[in-house]
Amino acid sequence: MRYAVLAAVLILTACGNSPAPLAQVSPNPSPSQASPSASPTALPSASPEASPTPKPEFLFAVLESSSTFAQPGTVAIVGLDGHARSKVTFRPRTNPGAILQSTAQVVGSGVYYIDANGTVRVIRAHTSPQVVASFPSAIGPHDIWFAVSPDGSHLLAGVLTFSAVQPISKFDLEAANAGGQWKVLVHSQFASNTNGTTTFPVGWTSTGPVAMVGSLLTTQNSWPGGLMYEMSNAGQKTKQVGGSGCYSDTITPSGLIPCSSTSGVLTIRDSSGKLVWTPQLNDGYAPNLHISPDGQSISSGAQVERRVGGFGSMPGGFRAEGWLDKNTVVGRVQYQNGSEGDLSWISVSQPTKLHDLGFKGDFVATVG
Numbered sequence: 001m002r003y004a005v006l007a008a009v010l011i012l013t014a015c016g017n018s019p020a021p022l023a024q025v026s027p028n029p030s031p032s033q034a035s036p037s038a039s040p041t042a043l044p045s046a047s048p049e050a051s052p053t054p055k056p057e058f059l060f061a062v063l064e065s066s067s068t069f070a071q072p073g074t075v076a077i078v079g080l081d082g083h084a085r086s087k088v089t090f091r092p093r094t095n096p097g098a099i100l101q102s103t104a105q106v107v108g109s110g111v112y113y114i115d116a117n118g119t120v121r122v123i124r125a126h127t128s129p130q131v132v133a134s135f136p137s138a139i140g141p142h143d144i145w146f147a148v149s150p151d152g153s154h155l156l157a158g159v160l161t162f163s164a165v166q167p168i169s170k171f172d173l174e175a176a177n178a179g180g181q182w183k184v185l186v187h188s189q190f191a192s193n194t195n196g197t198t199t200f201p202v203g204w205t206s207t208g209p210v211a212m213v214g215s216l217l218t219t220q221n222s223w224p225g226g227l228m229y230e231m232s233n234a235g236q237k238t239k240q241v242g243g244s245g246c247y248s249d250t251i252t253p254s255g256l257i258p259c260s261s262t263s264g265v266l267t268i269r270d271s272s273g274k275l276v277w278t279p280q281l282n283d284g285y286a287p288n289l290h291i292s293p294d295g296q297s298i299s300s301g302a303q304v305e306r307r308v309g310g311f312g313s314m315p316g317g318f319r320a321e322g323w324l325d326k327n328t329v330v331g332r333v334q335y336q337n338g339s340e341g342d343l344s345w346i347s348v349s350q351p352t353k354l355h356d357l358g359f360k361g362d363f364v365a366t367v368g
Helices: 040-045
Strands: 024-026 059-064 074-079 084-089 104-107 110-114 119-123 130-134 142-148 154-162 168-177 182-191 199-205 208-213 226-231 237-241 257-259 267-269 275-277 289-291 297-300 303-306 310-312 318-325 328-333 344-347 362-367
Touching (some): 059 104, 074 110, 084 119, 104 142, 110 142, 110 362, 142 208, 154 199, 208 237, 257 289, 318 362, 328 362
Parallel strands (some): 142 199
Antiparallel strands (some): 024 084, 059 074, 104 110, 110 119, 142 154, 199 208, 208 226, 226 237, 257 267, 289 297, 328 344
16 A cells, blocks of 8 residues: 555645544454464564564554555554454544655554544554644644654654645644643645745654755655755744755654655665665665664665675565564565555565465554
8 A cells, every 4th residue: 555656746744623523443353364474583483373473562553444445444453363452443644645754653562653634643552542732623634744752752744735726735844742731833835836845754763853955745656755944933943854965755753754765765874974884775655765773784665785795585476564573574475456464574584485464454654
């Protein structure tokens, strides 16, 4: 679902209105249609059937959709045995193009997700969801990008709204404290056929929120992201992160960035712009790029490259969606008819061996 081809899509940012009723809340749901699978650390010497039972505390967040091309309407916290520890359905987001920021993100032990009304909730293992912030309803087609502080106490969200009757777009950068009221930090309007100034929150490091500022609003098959900056409490850009010419749509909590450049060269840099290493893989689509937790590997769709060890061959049709740990990549097989297989994982030491988790979903991140 996350790897459908994009043609002239809109890229935007953030917010909505009052909470919508949950269709289902299952803090302790029955297991997904999955059989026990091997722990990633056991991969080099064991098959899924022979491996020890996975550690129950190794959890990760997933999103599920009603169909391959539908926006996700279910979020779950799952173990390597394929069983959900918490699972919630919600009203899926919609917009006039493609949504490029994930509907959910992990901060510590919490999975924060946003629904069609712009309400952000958080779930944790074996708990019911809690409302974190409810942003005002956008009128007309819109999109939402948001970021959450490491302690979960603050949120920053960008809302880009398109008028259904006038050729005018509206952008609001809004902030909220968890459980508190929203506040508009920046408001602007501009002609819909121009690239107005927008701010798309993409992450939060120890120094504060990070956002793309003035990113392109349209793309076709290639999109490198935008230039990123640290943001002040007033919603103004301050220090550029990643150094000169670093285009991206993500930053890890430790400050690592997969930077694309106008020349097509991909680099891994820290937030100050210092070069960490230069991968050889070539991918101009920022949402495909995922850095491993130790910063020593990177995945991009069908490719996985290690700083020491080079490229690993993936099974045919496999598309990586992220990393379970520094040695294990997770993703799905995409078939020629457009359908996708179950969520699966692969050890970089055995890159052609696919371990099926037994359910259809898309990976978000590991849960702390």
